[in-house]
Amino acid sequence: MSRIGKKPIAIPAGIEVSVNGTIIDVKKGNKVSSVETHGRVGIEVAEGNVVLSKVGEEKESSAFWGTYRALVSNAIDGLTTGFQKSLEINGVGYRAAVKGKVLELQLGYSHPINFEIEDGLEISVEKNIIHVKGADKQQVGQAAAIIRGYRKPEPYKGKGVKYTDEHIVRKAGKTAK
Known part of the structure; x- marks a missing residue:
């Protein structure tokens, strides 16, 4: 029950x-x-x-x-009250900017990634933090997951896009003998 x-x-x-x-x-x-x-x-x-x-x-x-x-x-x-997810961008040269109804991401690829902002979503960027806001919980979570999926955080240096409350477990790199 x-x-x-x-x-x-x-x-x-x-x-x-x-x-x-x-x-x-x-x-x-x-x-x-x-x-x-x-x-x-x-x-x-x-x-x-x-x-x-x-x-x-x-x-x-x-x-x-x-x-x-x-x-x-x-x-x-x-x-x-609405729903919000926050994403953090870590990495040299990684950045994001909102241009009209498009979120433009520079994530270390040879080309920029353009994410179309759907109706009902509001995306803002301040420094290296992306805020995704909206009234539909599923739509906000899906948009945040898609943005994170463009460059998932890697475990050695932590570069990539991660949720602000997410903890990345770091791995030890190679060691010299």
Whole structure:
């Protein structure tokens, strides 16, 4: 039985939640975030809370119950506070700059890497730190993972792109006899 699915989701002030069939729409001003449940959970909006319930008694329905509760909670959190990932660039000559809707990365290759910034994302650069912000947790995490994947940190000198809270385990290099 899902322990997460049982918890009701409080709707903060300024947020509207509506249910259209199997779609849960979360609105704040002109921003809208939708979660498609595919009929796998029951949805009820009452008394300033969103309550999800299981459909059926299978083990799979309990898993969907907790998953969709987390997705709806993340949609509400994204519109109220937003999500952010920070990446750090380490290496001589490695740099990043935002030019319009493109993040241009110089990561030691013979050519610059251009990352198209999607709608709903905000990317800023200060010195060697890249901040990826947005209302959709999955979109922010995916963009940060793609940027990190262009030059993963290597274990000898730590050069590359890493998350700011990530710890790189260093290896010892060659030693002379």
